Amino acid sequence: MKSLLKKTIIGTGKNGKKFDSEYWKEIYGSGLDVDGSYNAKQHAAYLHALFQLMEIPVYKIADFGFGKGILLREFTKAFAPVKVYAVDASEDAFFELQKKDWVKKSDKYHVFHSSLEDFKLAKLEKEPVELGICNSVIQYLPDSVLPEVMEKLAKYCNYLYFTVPTKSDYDEMRKEMQFVDPYAFERSQKYYRKLVSRDFEVVGYNLLQSKWLGEKGFKEEFFRI
Secondary structure (H helix, E strand, O other): OEEEEOOOOOOEOOOOOEOOHHHHHHHHOOOOOOOOOOOHHHHHHHHHHHHHHOOOOOOEEEEEOOOOOHHHHHHHHHHOOOEEEEEEOOHHHHHHHHHOHHHHOOOOEEEEEOOOOOOOOHHHHHOOEEEEEEEOOHHHOOHHHHHHHHHHHHHHEEEEEEEOOOHHHHHHHHHHHOOOOOOOOOOOHHHHHHHHHOOEEEEEOOEEEEOOOOOOOOOOHHHOO
């Protein structure tokens, strides 16, 4: 396992706070009701089956905002890539991932501590990965950096497993769960659809296909939004 502690200004949430232990306790909790955590295995199984159906091989994976690393682990188990890149703005998450046995015992993992707006890797510019993960991350980034970040992700990976809660989703969580995320920016579905559309096509549930790279495993026009 290779790692890099990038010495730069690391990202904070809307409230100006870093993604430290307070964030993980306040927002993440036990993780038992967090989509992509308690059901990470099902997410990985779904996408692996879809890629098998479309005959799309995956040799390299990148997780942009790996958090607790639960989804990353299940995707790694399902796809068995030869190389894995993982980046997160949280110092706590960065160090915790490096402690995991499944990371320590393998040299396929390259772990970075960086905000997505600051993250740059020449290796990915030259050799994009087949599959990227960006699960519930960009709601924490300010408007000013989002176009650049989405373009970067579209140039770093052919396909992106992508989720982001909209303002409507947050309204529903407040109503049903009394859940509020002071770290997050609340934006409309229309905003995110417009943001994503410049660099990606929506080709499936939680799945985007890059407009920048040549790989077009999902060719049917009807499903490309």
